[in-house]
Structure formats: C-alpha cells, structure tokens
Amino acid sequence: LLAQTTLRNILGTKTLAEMLSDREAISLQMQSTLDEATEPWGVKVERVEVKDVRLPIQLQRAMASEAEAAREARAKVPKHSAL
Template sequence: MLPFTDTIVRVNMRTESFDVPPQQILTKDSVTVTVDAAVFYRVTDPYTSVTRVTHAHSSTRLLSQTTLRNVMGTKNLSELLSDRESIAHNMQATIDKATDSWGIKVERVEIKDMILPSQLQRAMAAEAEAAREARAKVIAADGELNASRALREASQVMSESPSALQLRYLQTLHTIAAEKNSTIVFPLPMDLISHFMTK
C-alpha cells in the first residue's frame, strides 16, 4: 500500500437487505396498484463492487425500484394477485443478472404488499359475493331436484303397495301427535278411503 495515494475501503460481505419503497404501477390491464418489496443481497466480489460501480448499494436500490415497475407493468391484475411468487423470482433473476458485473449477488426478492384502489376492492368484494350466492343457488337447486326425484320414487312405491300408504298415514299421525299435545279423531278408516283414491 502506497501512503497518501492508496485508500482502504471496507466492504461488508454479509447478506444485507433493504425495502423498495412503495411504487405506483400501471398494470397491463390499466389498473393502478401500489406495490412494495424487500430485496436481500450480498457482495461476492469486494474488489469488483468498489472498482466497477460507484456506490454499489445505492445502485442496487435504484435498479430494484425500476425492475419492480418494469416487471409488474407487464402483468395483468389477476396475475399479480395469483402469481406473486413467480413474479418475485422473475425480479430476482433480472436484478441478479444486472448486478453480477458489480460483484453483487441478489439472493431473494419478496413482494411485501399490494394495495388496490378502494373502488376496485369494493367491486371485487361484490363480485365474490355474487359468485358465492350463485353457488348457493346451484346447490339449493340440486337439493330440490334430488328431493323431487326421491318423492317421485316414494309415490311410485306407495301406489304399488296400499299397505305402505297406510303405514305412511299412521306415521304422519304419530308425528303430529308427538309434536302437539292434541287429540286426533280419525274421520274415516283408510279402507273406505282407498276405494276413492284408486278412482
């Protein structure tokens, strides 16, 4: 080391992290979304990080901000909401490729939060509620269809067997008597009614 000409630069080679400040991004389908992220990186070549770029840490921060906007701008809103992990991997690969010549390795990128406009949040909540109501109506309609089929089959069985109809009649009377404390008067025996029912 030559005195008065050479200087010592200390380089931290441990993993460091920083927060990408919230960025307002216009998605591919023209929706404004506010997104922020966290980037984890470390210096792999201290000599290159000092000689190849001025202020390697701040340059990595600026590159992360622009990469976040560029990657998010190529995606639809549905892709942003469902494929956050793949978008983070894409960002990490893009930043790492650019910082490789600076002696910096980007280890991980995490998308922290995604804030949608309030009007869009209300519209999405209304759409989800409508979808839930539609599913409930379909389930109720299926239940009605199955019940009507069961009643049709039961009526066919009872029409073929008069004793089954009489047992069902007695079971209904038993249920009514159990629910309410009342006296039940049989107006006619079932044998007399069966003649009119067959006609």
C-alpha cells in the same frame, strides 16, 4: 432505484389478477433480473420477496364500483322458471 424500476417493468406486463395471486413468480422474475443487472458490480441477488400488494385507493374504489355494477346487472336479469 434499480429494484423499483425492475418491479414497475415486471408489473407492467401483468394483469391485476396476476399481481395479486402470483407474487412468487414476480419475486423470481425480479430476482433473476436484479441478479443479472448487478453481476458486473460483484453483487449476487439470492432472494427477492414480495410481501404484500397494496392497491392505490383510487384503484380500490374503481374495483368496488365495477363489482357493484356487476352485482346490480345480475340482479336485473329476470330468473326463468322451469315449466
């Protein structure tokens, strides 16, 4: 439960791009936070690894729709020819 809460708190400060590309920084931040929180219990957190980032289906669909809209917008822009 502590690890889940810590992960949610950390991810809440990141953009989607950061979540997908910077797993190592997220892991280090989690390790530091968890180690600090568990020190009074005599527990030493030596390593945390974020193996994979899986997005909810709704978010995947929203991202796909946004990408499609961007492609369509680019396709509608007339190409200027050099004179």
